[in-house]
Amino acid sequence: MARFAAGKAPFLRAAHDKDYGTKVIMKDFIIALLPVILYAWYKNGISVYMDGNITFLEMLYPLIFIMLGGIISSLMEGIFFFVTDKEHRTLKDISQKLSLSFAAIPGLILALLLPLYTPVWVLIFAAFVATIIGKMIFGGFGHNIFNPALLGYAVVGFTLMGVVNNAGGLFNASEVLIDSYAGATPLGALAANKQIDYNVLVKPYGDLWTFFIGSYPGALGETGTLAILFGGLYLVIRKVIKWYTPVIYVGTVFLLSWIIGALSGDGGLWFPAYSVMTGGVMFAAVFMITEPVTTPTNILGKIFFALFLGVLTVLFRFVGSLPEGVGTSLIFMNIFTLPIDKFTGVIRTKRFKKPGGLYLGILSGLVILLAIYTLIKAGNIYTAFMPFLGWVI
Amino acid sequence: MKNIKNYLPVIVISTVLLVIFVLGGIFSRYMTNQIDVHAEEQAITEFNNSMIELVGAGEKVVEANYTDLEKEYLIPGFDNQTYNPELTASYKILNELDEEIAVVYIISTVGRYDGLKAAYAISLETDQLIDVLMIENNETQSYFDTLRDEFYAQFVNKDLNDVVFTIDTVAGATYSSLAFDTGMKYARELYSRDYNFEIPSIVYEITNVQRNYDATTLVSKPYIVSITYDLDNKNLVAYFDNEFNLVEVISGDTPNDTYLALFKNELPSTTFIDVRTNVTAFDEPNGVITIRTNGYGGMPIIVTFQLNETLDAVQSMSISTTQTYDEEYNSDYTGGPNPAVENAFRDQYLADGTYIDSVGGATITSNAMRRIFTLVDDILDNLNGGGN
Numbered sequence: 115m116a117r118f119a120a121g122k123a124p125f126l127r128a129a130h131d132k133d134y135g136t137k138v139i140m141k142d143f144i145i146a147l148l149p150v151i152l153y154a155w156y157k158n159g160i161s162v163y164m165d166g167n168i169t170f171l172e173m174l175y176p177l178i179f180i181m182l183g184g185i186i187s188s189l190m191e192g193i194f195f196f197v198t199d200k201e202h203r204t205l206k207d208i209s210q211k212l213s214l215s216f217a218a219i220p221g222l223i224l225a226l227l228l229p230l231y232t233p234v235w236v237l238i239f240a241a242f243v244a245t246i247i248g249k250m251i252f253g254g255f256g257h258n259i260f261n262p263a264l265l266g267y268a269v270v271g272f273t274l275m276g277v278v279n280n281a282g283g284l285f286n287a288s289e290v291l292i293d294s295y296a297g298a299t300p301l302g303a304l305a306a307n308k309q310i311d312y313n314v315l316v317k318p319y320g321d322l323w324t325f326f327i328g329s330y331p332g333a334l335g336e337t338g339t340l341a342i343l344f345g346g347l348y349l350v351i352r353k354v355i356k357w358y359t360p361v362i363y364v365g366t367v368f369l370l371s372w373i374i375g376a377l378s379g380d381g382g383l384w385f386p387a388y389s390v391m392t393g394g395v396m397f398a399a400v401f402m403i404t405e406p407v408t409t410p411t412n413i414l415g416k417i418f419f420a421l422f423l424g425v426l427t428v429l430f431r432f433v434g435s436l437p438e439g440v441g442t443s444l445i446f447m448n449i450f451t452l453p454i455d456k457f458t459g460v461i462r463t464k465r466f467k468k469p470g471g472l473y474l475g476i477l478s479g480l481v482i483l484l485a486i487y488t489l490i491k492a493g494n495i496y497t498a499f500m501p502f503l504g505w506v507i
Numbered sequence: 508m509k510n511i512k513n514y515l516p517v518i519v520i521s522t523v524l525l526v527i528f529v530l531g532g533i534f535s536r537y538m539t540n541q542i543d544v545h546a547e548e549q550a551i552t553e554f555n556n557s558m559i560e561l562v563g564a565g566e567k568v569v570e571a572n573y574t575d576l577e578k579e580y581l582i583p584g585f586d587n588q589t590y591n592p593e594l595t596a597s598y599k600i601l602n603e604l605d606e607e608i609a610v611v612y613i614i615s616t617v618g619r620y621d622g623l624k625a626a627y628a629i630s631l632e633t634d635q636l637i638d639v640l641m642i643e644n645n646e647t648q649s650y651f652d653t654l655r656d657e658f659y660a661q662f663v664n665k666d667l668n669d670v671v672f673t674i675d676t677v678a679g680a681t682y683s684s685l686a687f688d689t690g691m692k693y694a695r696e697l698y699s700r701d702y703n704f705e706i707p708s709i710v711y712e713i714t715n716v717q718r719n720y721d722a723t724t725l726v727s728k729p730y731i732v733s734i735t736y737d738l739d740n741k742n743l744v745a746y747f748d749n750e751f752n753l754v755e756v757i758s759g760d761t762p763n764d765t766y767l768a769l770f771k772n773e774l775p776s777t778t779f780i781d782v783r784t785n786v787t788a789f790d791e792p793n794g795v796i797t798i799r800t801n802g803y804g805g806m807p808i809i810v811t812f813q814l815n816e817t818l819d820a821v822q823s824m825s826i827s828t829t830q831t832y833d834e835e836y837n838s839d840y841t842g843g844p845n846p847a848v849e850n851a852f853r854d855q856y857l858a859d860g861t862y863i864d865s866v867g868g869a870t871i872t873s874n875a876m877r878r879i880f881t882l883v884d885d886i887l888d889n890l891n892g893g894g895n
Contacts, residue, residue, distance in 0.1 A: 233536070465516070
């Protein structure tokens with residue numbers, strides 16, 4: 115199979131280590147996803163059923179939908195294995211390969227990124243993009259450049275979101291009845307109103323505690339901050355992910371949002387807190403930017419990756435066509451994983467001598483310039499920010 | 508056979524995928540369809556709750572399926588035109604023992620426009636109108652919004668046994684007020700039919716209405732009304748003003764307030780004389796007389812006549828009007844813009860003292876002008892025995 119990446123992801127090198135082998139890591143990964151899956155089911159199924167707004171069958175749907183994501187991506191990979199490997203075409207061979215390829219995970223994550231009312235055929239299409247195009251064509255597990263689930267989500271986001279919205283979109287059967295939501299998600303409210311106002315962005319949905327728990331409209335798996343933190347904590351304890359990558363990413367989004375809020379006249383911490391708890395920031399922080407295949411492998415690379423990603427997330431939220439900036443920025447940053455890995459590898463080995471110092475300067479300069487640009491673009495929306503910028507510059 | 512066996516894995520996987528595609532698709536389509544179902548269920552629940560809230564008690568709402576009855580009411584602003592309100596739905600409110608405690612009639616009436624729909628809740632225990640709830644309307648919202656809590660408070664616990672069963676209208680939203688008033692009266696009629704409620708009646712008959720042409724009092728006491736009332740057949744002859752309030756008793760006893768309210772309620776629809784056209788001012792020394800009537804949509808037409816020195820002919824007149832003929836029968840009207848119709852009547856009258864029959868497409872305005880000229884001629888006749 116073709117290999118696009120510079121080398122196999124590091125965990126594959128420890129595949130036979132009983133404590134840190136790939137299987138263990140992936141098992142931990144699935145365990146970490148469990149609170150998110152269960153919360154998504156509770157929020158969009160069980161609690162709505164308890165409210166008396168849906169039937170028992172509908173109550174099961176969120177769980178079935180998420181499971182279907184995993185099953186479909188596994189089946190896709192199975193067909194791919196059958197077509198590409200003529201020597202091993204038995205069900206036993208294919209099953210064995212699927213278990214080593216962890217085929218269900220991209221589909222599971224993909225389903226968690228999508229709205230509840232995504233038609234199943236859209237899920238199948240997205241799973242095809244994620245699994246076949248995003249993963250298998252690049253050589254399969256450990257070789258892909260882009261996060262497969264994210265690629266599937268991005269394609270749906272840019273091409274089929276109208277279909278998804280027509281089918282019901284993000285709002286579960288209880289949320290559609292809440293007048294104060296006015297048919298908008300929190301990020302949609304920010305994109306529509308272009309103002310940093312607690313009463314517009316937070317109050318219609320409750321308070322910041324609501325955002326922390328996750329009982330507000332959003333994609334299946336991205337709203338439950340608390341559940342995501344449980345999963346993240348488990349992965350950190352199990353040493354599957356490094357704590358600093360999500361912390362730096364979330365911290366960057368938090369800091370930039372706080373500056374933007376302060377410069378627009380509201381320096382309260384609610385806006386940065388709102389910024390990190392809405393959309394896919396927390397989900398990406400724990401389950402995507404820590405993914406070892408499509409993100410840098412060395413410490414410095416992870417730090418720069420998280421910094422760039424944080425800045426881009428804020429930037430794309432203000433300049434992009436979609437209210438959410440996480441998916442776009444992560445796909446974009448996936449492209450630069452190898453250069454960042456290479457640059458930061460040189461920096462680590464050469465320290466501040468040439469070319470290490472030069473690379474460090476380039477990367478740091480880029481992050482700073484991008485951050486300034488983001489603040490300027492945010493200022494285009496928050497007009498109060500512009501005079502200040504004019505004065506500073 | 509061997510070939511099929513070789514392809515068995517991909518056939519199995521593809522079949523599973525196909526099954527997911529079909530069954531999953533059906534399930535997701537079902538989910539989408541359920542959104543509308545739940546929305547409808549929710550709307551029904553909310554509506555039922557609003558009905559229970561309207562009554563202020565009760566546990567359950569069941570559809571009653573009562574039907575309309577024939578009862579004509581005046582269309583606001585169109586004195587000679589009547590309509591039958593429409594009962595669009597009816598509901599029984601039950602208590603925890605499933606006993607009916609109230610009925611709610613959803614009635615559509617005419618205000619400024621057709622389709623003012625409101626719920627009228629009536630208590631079976633007290634025979635009172637419990638409250639009213641506006642459901643939907645096509646009225647001009649800025650005017651309709653002038654109906655505030657004080658207006659709606661008139662309906663709360665209003666006794667159906669009241670002889671004068673009416674509410675005060677709100678200036679600026681008169682037609683909308685009348686639509687509610689009509690709805691309330693129609694609800695009482697329905698309640699009378701459906702629950703054997705006896706609408707209280709009171710005996711009286713307006714036997715005659717004449718216009719007072721006395722120069723000194725024709726503005727303040729324009730109508731001389733003869734009424735027989737009460738079971739004892741009391742006779743009353745009295746002056747009434749333009750608002751149909753009793754001003755002075757000519758003969759007989761002064762009736763109580765209930766009767767006076769009834770007279771005031773009925774006199775506007777009397778057919779003895781035209782009571783839509785009134786003298787609003789008469790300056791006898793200077794020979795100036797002002798007459799007002801309602802044209803299209805109740806909009807006023809006011810004509811001020813300058814009489815000659817002997818007060819037996821009109822010399823000139825000025826017209827104040829806000830009529831817009833294209834709102835009447837726009838396809839038929841071919842004349843000029845406002846006030847072309849009024850001016851045509853004026854010119855004809857000043858030329859030879861006659862009235863134009865009617866201007867096509869502006870019938871209501873034409874009729875209004877004819878009423879004004881008829882009244883001024885009657886006044887001139889009675890003042891001096893002359894006329895134009």
